[in-house]
Amino acid sequence: EAGVVQSPRYKIIEKKQPVAFWCNPISGHNTLYWYRQNLGQGPELLIRYENEEAVDDSQLPKDRFSAERLKGVDSTLKIQPAELGDSAVYLCASRREGALQFFGPGTRLTVL
Amino acid sequence: QKEVEQDPGPLSVPEGAIVSLNCTYSNSAFQYFMWYRQYSRKGPELLMYTYSSGNKEDGRFTAQVDKSSKYISLFIRDSQPSDSATYLCAMMVQGGSEKLVFGKGTKLTVNP
Numbered sequence: 001e002a003g004v005v006q007s008p009r010y011k012i013i014e015k016k017q018p019v020a021f022w023c024n025p026i027s028g029h030n031t032l033y034w035y036r037q038n039l040g041q042g043p044e045l046l047i048r049y050e051n052e053e054a055v056d057d058s059q060l061p062k063d064r065f066s067a068e069r070l071k072g073v074d075s076t077l078k079i080q081p082a083e084l085g086d087s088a089v090y091l092c093a094s095r096r097e098g099a100l101q102f103f104g105p106g107t108r109l110t111v112l
Numbered sequence: 113q114k115e116v117e118q119d120p121g122p123l124s125v126p127e128g129a130i131v132s133l134n135c136t137y138s139n140s141a142f143q144y145f146m147w148y149r150q151y152s153r154k155g156p157e158l159l160m161y162t163y164s165s166g167n168k169e170d171g172r173f174t175a176q177v178d179k180s181s182k183y184i185s186l187f188i189r190d191s192q193p194s195d196s197a198t199y200l201c202a203m204m205v206q207g208g209s210e211k212l213v214f215g216k217g218t219k220l221t222v223n224p
Contacts, residue, residue, distance in 0.1 A: 004155070031210070040120060042200050042214025043156065056211065091155055100146070101212065103155035 002026065004104030006092050012110045018080035021107045025073065025094030032069060033101060034077050035091040043091050043103075049075065079109075087111045115139050118201055118215025127224050131188040135201035135215045138182065142213075143206040145177050147186045150198045150217065159199075160186070191222045 005024040013019050025032050030051050035043035046065065048056040051072035060067065064083070069075040079086055089108050093101040118135045125131055133147075143164055148156035160175045162168045162184075168175045174187040184203075188195055198217040204210060 040216065042116075042118075042202070042216050043212075044214070045211050048210070093155075095210075100144075100158055100161060102158070103148075105153075105155045108153070 004092055004094055004102055006090075006104040006107055008107055009105060010108045010110075012112065013082055014112050015084055016081040018078065019082055019109060020076055020078045021090050021092075021109075023075045023077070023092030023094075023104060025075070025092070026096075026102060029094035029096045029102075030072065031095050031097070031101075032075050033093040034067060034075070035093065035103075037089040037091055037106070039088070046077070082109075082111045084111050113138055115213050116201060116203055116215045119218055120216045122219040122221065124221045124223060125191055127191060127193060127222055129191050129222070131191050131195070131220060131222075133186040133188075133199050133201075133218050133220070135184050135203075136182055137184070137203055137213075139203070139205070139213075140179075140182070141205045142203040144204040145175070145184050146202040146204070146212070147173075147175055148200040148202060148214075150200060152197075156200055191220075193222050193224050196221045 032049040034046040037043040047060045049069045067077045089106040091106045092104045095101045146161040147159045149159045150156045165179045172189045176185045198219045200217040201215040202212045
């Protein structure tokens with residue numbers, strides 16, 4: 001079974017620029033998560049989707065971050081405009097009902 | 113006080129040593145306890161999980177949960193250089209948001 005796919009793997013942008021990350025979850029996994037992992041820290045949840053519905057976005061900074069999961073499969077996380085403090089690894093994870101989460105390789109974002 | 117506390121190390125041991133990794137937590141509602149392994153520039157990989165209290169063994173790895181002390185451990189026997197990675201503990205409340213709460217991670221190096 002293919003794992004969670006994320007792209008791009010690395011992204012370097014200047015502050016105030018927009019950026020988008022893409023995630024393709026494992027086939028059949030209805031729940032999708034976006035996490036942010038700062039250097040030397042554990043991942044922190046940004047948003048959780050059940051199919052196409054965002055059911056927990058309480059930790060998503062809504063002034064600059066947005067996410068969507070059209071058709072309940074792939075998902076995109078966007079930052080506009082990016083700030084220096086957004087430099088981190090953005091991880092996508094997915095799971096099927098009743099099972100545990102599997103993580104993708106992450107997108108490493110550097111904001112200059 | 114953070115919900116989950118984990119000594120970030122780093123921890124350096126010789127090959128063949130027994131490694132002990134630990135986390136403490138404050139939320140008594142946590143029921144699922146996981147250990148993830150994260151290699152450099154990779155996403156977290158589920159290593160072991162335990163439901164409620166007790167021990168679980170898988171090859172060279174043993175996970176222990178002591179809910180009365182709010183303390184979990186991961187033991188690695190006969191450590192190998194390939195075990196060199198960051199180990200993240202994670203916890204989850206049963207039902208509800210299915211949100212994983214991670215520790216900071218402990219960076220382990222096993223020297224040949």
